[in-house]
Amino acid sequence: MLNAAKFDKESHAVPETAEPRIVGFFCTWCTYLAADLAGTSRIKYQPNVRVVRVMCSGRIDPQFVLDAFAHGADGVLIGGCHPGDCHYQQGNYNCLRRALLLSRLLQQMGIEEERFRVEWISAAEGERVREVIDDMVAKLRKLGPLQMNRPLAPEISSAQEPAFEEVTI
Amino acid sequence: MSDTRTPNSALKIGVYVCHCGSNIAGTVDVHAITEYAACLPDVAVAREYKYMCSDPGQELIRQDISAHGLNRIVVASCSPLMHEPTFRGALLKAGINPYLLQMVNIREHVSWVHTNKLEATAKAKDLVRAAVRRVRLHKPLEKRKVAINPNVLVVGGGIAGIHAALNIANSGKHVYLVERQPTIGGHMAYFDKTFPTLDCAACILTPKMTAVGSHPNITLWTYAEVAVVEGYVGNYKVKVRHKPRYILEELCIGCQECVEACVYKEGRWADEFNMGLSKRKPIYLPFPQAVPQKVLIDPDACIEFKSHKCKKTCVEVCGERRAIDFNQKQWFDEIEVGSIIVCTGFKTFDARRNVYYGYGRHKNVYTALEVERLINASGPSGGNIVLRDGTQPRMVGIIHCVGSRDHNTNRWCSKVCCMYSLKLAHLIRERTSAEVYNFYIDMRTPGKGYEEFYDRLLDEGVHFVRGRVAEVTDWPAHPSEEGKLIIRAEDTLAGFVRRIPVDMVVLSVGLEPQADARDVRRLLNISCSEEGWFLERHPKLAPVSTFTDGVFIAGACQGPKDIPDCVAQAGAAAAEAMALADAKYVELEPYTAHVLEESCSGCKTCLTICPYSAISFIQETKTARVNEVVCKGCGTCAATCPSASIQQNVFEDGEIFEEVEGLLAYA
Numbered sequence: 057m058l059n060a061a062k063f064d065k066e067s068h069a070v071p072e073t074a075e076p077r078i079v080g081f082f083c084t085w086c087t088y089l090a091a092d093l094a095g096t097s098r099i100k101y102q103p104n105v106r107v108v109r110v111m112c113s114g115r116i117d118p119q120f121v122l123d124a125f126a127h128g129a130d131g132v133l134i135g136g137c138h139p140g141d142c143h144y145q146q147g148n149y150n151c152l153r154r155a156l157l158l159s160r161l162l163q164q165m166g167i168e169e170e171r172f173r174v175e176w177i178s179a180a181e182g183e184r185v186r187e188v189i190d191d192m193v194a195k196l197r198k199l200g201p202l203q204m205n206r207p208l209a210p211e212i213s214s215a216q217e218p219a220f221e222e223v224t225i
Numbered sequence: 226m227s228d229t230r231t232p233n234s235a236l237k238i239g240v241y242v243c244h245c246g247s248n249i250a251g252t253v254d255v256h257a258i259t260e261y262a263a264c265l266p267d268v269a270v271a272r273e274y275k276y277m278c279s280d281p282g283q284e285l286i287r288q289d290i291s292a293h294g295l296n297r298i299v300v301a302s303c304s305p306l307m308h309e310p311t312f313r314g315a316l317l318k319a320g321i322n323p324y325l326l327q328m329v330n331i332r333e334h335v336s337w338v339h340t341n342k343l344e345a346t347a348k349a350k351d352l353v354r355a356a357v358r359r360v361r362l363h364k365p366l367e368k369r370k371v372a373i374n375p376n377v378l379v380v381g382g383g384i385a386g387i388h389a390a391l392n393i394a395n396s397g398k399h400v401y402l403v404e405r406q407p408t409i410g411g412h413m414a415y416f417d418k419t420f421p422t423l424d425c426a427a428c429i430l431t432p433k434m435t436a437v438g439s440h441p442n443i444t445l446w447t448y449a450e451v452a453v454v455e456g457y458v459g460n461y462k463v464k465v466r467h468k469p470r471y472i473l474e475e476l477c478i479g480c481q482e483c484v485e486a487c488v489y490k491e492g493r494w495a496d497e498f499n500m501g502l503s504k505r506k507p508i509y510l511p512f513p514q515a516v517p518q519k520v521l522i523d524p525d526a527c528i529e530f531k532s533h534k535c536k537k538t539c540v541e542v543c544g545e546r547r548a549i550d551f552n553q554k555q556w557f558d559e560i561e562v563g564s565i566i567v568c569t570g571f572k573t574f575d576a577r578r579n580v581y582y583g584y585g586r587h588k589n590v591y592t593a594l595e596v597e598r599l600i601n602a603s604g605p606s607g608g609n610i611v612l613r614d615g616t617q618p619r620m621v622g623i624i625h626c627v628g629s630r631d632h633n634t635n636r637w638c639s640k641v642c643c644m645y646s647l648k649l650a651h652l653i654r655e656r657t658s659a660e661v662y663n664f665y666i667d668m669r670t671p672g673k674g675y676e677e678f679y680d681r682l683l684d685e686g687v688h689f690v691r692g693r694v695a696e697v698t699d700w701p702a703h704p705s706e707e708g709k710l711i712i713r714a715e716d717t718l719a720g721f722v723r724r725i726p727v728d729m730v731v732l733s734v735g736l737e738p739q740a741d742a743r744d745v746r747r748l749l750n751i752s753c754s755e756e757g758w759f760l761e762r763h764p765k766l767a768p769v770s771t772f773t774d775g776v777f778i779a780g781a782c783q784g785p786k787d788i789p790d791c792v793a794q795a796g797a798a799a800a801e802a803m804a805l806a807d808a809k810y811v812e813l814e815p816y817t818a819h820v821l822e823e824s825c826s827g828c829k830t831c832l833t834i835c836p837y838s839a840i841s842f843i844q845e846t847k848t849a850r851v852n853e854v855v856c857k858g859c860g861t862c863a864a865t866c867p868s869a870s871i872q873q874n875v876f877e878d879g880e881i882f883e884e885v886e887g888l889l890a891y892a
Contacts, residue, residue: 079885082741084306087771089752092304095333103344106888109305110876115860123882127889143750144859145836154864179772180755204687214888221319 087135114147243302322365355887385780421678456773479518574628627708627733639735675698816858
């Protein structure tokens, strides 16, 4: 659970020249396997993502994402099976619903939408792992480190539908 | 929850970092990671070793457990999907619970995908630190044991399915063989000869087909498809849909008097088995050696279905047997099996997609499968190789790699085309004395006796032109080309473009995944490669297993394969299924969810979200309860519970928070 007392400012101080740090939550059956396939295919990509394996993208509690941001992640990447392909029938749909809501919440907290991404990557798409990770790292390098204490951008504070292009069914 | 970062004297963590030869050590500073791990709180032992998965590597863990009293283990090596079971076994042998292990993937996710040693090492350190923090929260767990149903379902009745079914049936277990065509036999039934021995295909296949049809341990369902698959390893519930043949299978004796008696005296509809090269009647037997020997009616062709005004001479002649039933509807059978072997095979590339070869436009351009039928003694021409006008070709061109090794269509090599092209070249030359030209990119003849067969053809005077064919045209550039098909190709060995006029063009079409492979994949919860071939669990060590326990794959549904390879794989899959059945029970991972009753508010949110209806509401306690037998361990309920009152074993909230925070804590 999110525990503010555990948040240790000293150890989470961001060095000036920090590279973006991204926490990935990958489902075992599709995206984690795709990342393994990228490995066995020796596909090279940016070393900024640290992956946490879960059985299903439906297991990803929005608190995990918030926890990652609270502890200094510059981005969070969720990887699941393509719609209709979930190993557990519909976990990825549950994940998607939460992600859409969470994305809006994150933007209201001042976390840019590029920092939170959901991707459907099947076990065969090792190349897609590279594309997604390299693309996300490039975007986060441009954005710089996450700064949560900035005032809200006006376009975010107004009631506006967040554009969420990455997630399509 | 106590702060898990304060040292806990009760915890003794052992960290083992694997070199994996140079696979990891080449990109990651293994020594630095081991030294770093040794300084982390509660780590009692940190070691590196060349191959952790090897016997001495595992022995290292076992010795440390007994010498230092380790009670948590972190292994930083390859993907947990690869060796987690191996290391869990090592823990078990050493006498501690196997779930007190955390794997760190520093090979597939680090050393193989990054090049900069500093960055890779930094990433590996983060991962190891996170694992050390997480493993402290691991709890001892027990696997669940469930009994296994010994019955096996084989999907697809080609040579692979037939071989697998017979193997299993001979061991005394019951097999359900489901085939969607009206007969078993698959693609092999089309062939006259097999390469390189020129064995008669029918002579080696049809006895096996008959054996399947008459085996007491095999329930053969043709013209049927798997509709629903539920359950888990050892306990699958399968619903099979039977398509109506309009013939009662148990009454039909295969005499074919009805076919004779049909009001249509001649066939009028394209015979699927002969690739449309001959015609059949509305009531027909797929081919003479079909198993089962049962006719079927094509409702799109039969007059009775269209106007209900047929004289029904077929029913008349069937007489007392009463095997014809125009009112038959589809029906379902439900079976219970312990494992499933998928042998759904392949389809051939649609040659129309390569328009420049003129298939479908020029009448004497054939696919290899059509020529197989022409050559077959029981084919449309009785084994005579003739053109559409009935004359024998004097010049034949065989174009290799149609729909293979082509970036515009399929990039893979279909593996069998070179050899079957050689076989066709030999048979055409033998039976017609025609000049045969092979147009190839590379001759690929690896296999026992294959290269020797190629040598034999070179001696037989078959011509070989190295180069991809540009087009097949009927536009003559010279009077001698009048009325012929002209193959234009660059001869890359001679270094010029050639025009070769021929009477017959044979397109050696490649192999493709079945059109509905992706539906079958979803049905069985297995994976496909990008091309659509079913994905094996490991290309070398688990070639017939899938990521779904109890589902095996064999034959060309996994990738292009020739008959010997299909049979070998089918045997392997049968052995896997039999080993599973003989084990009597299977151990399931304990990744199930459970409800913490003291904090459950009884909001019932989890009840609707569970895809398996594994959660029920208990009226007495007003709390939810997970049925662990039905739970498959996805953890969606755990993520949904608003009060964190559902926890998933091995993936508890606390464990994941700890891993996330460990990843992000700077060293």
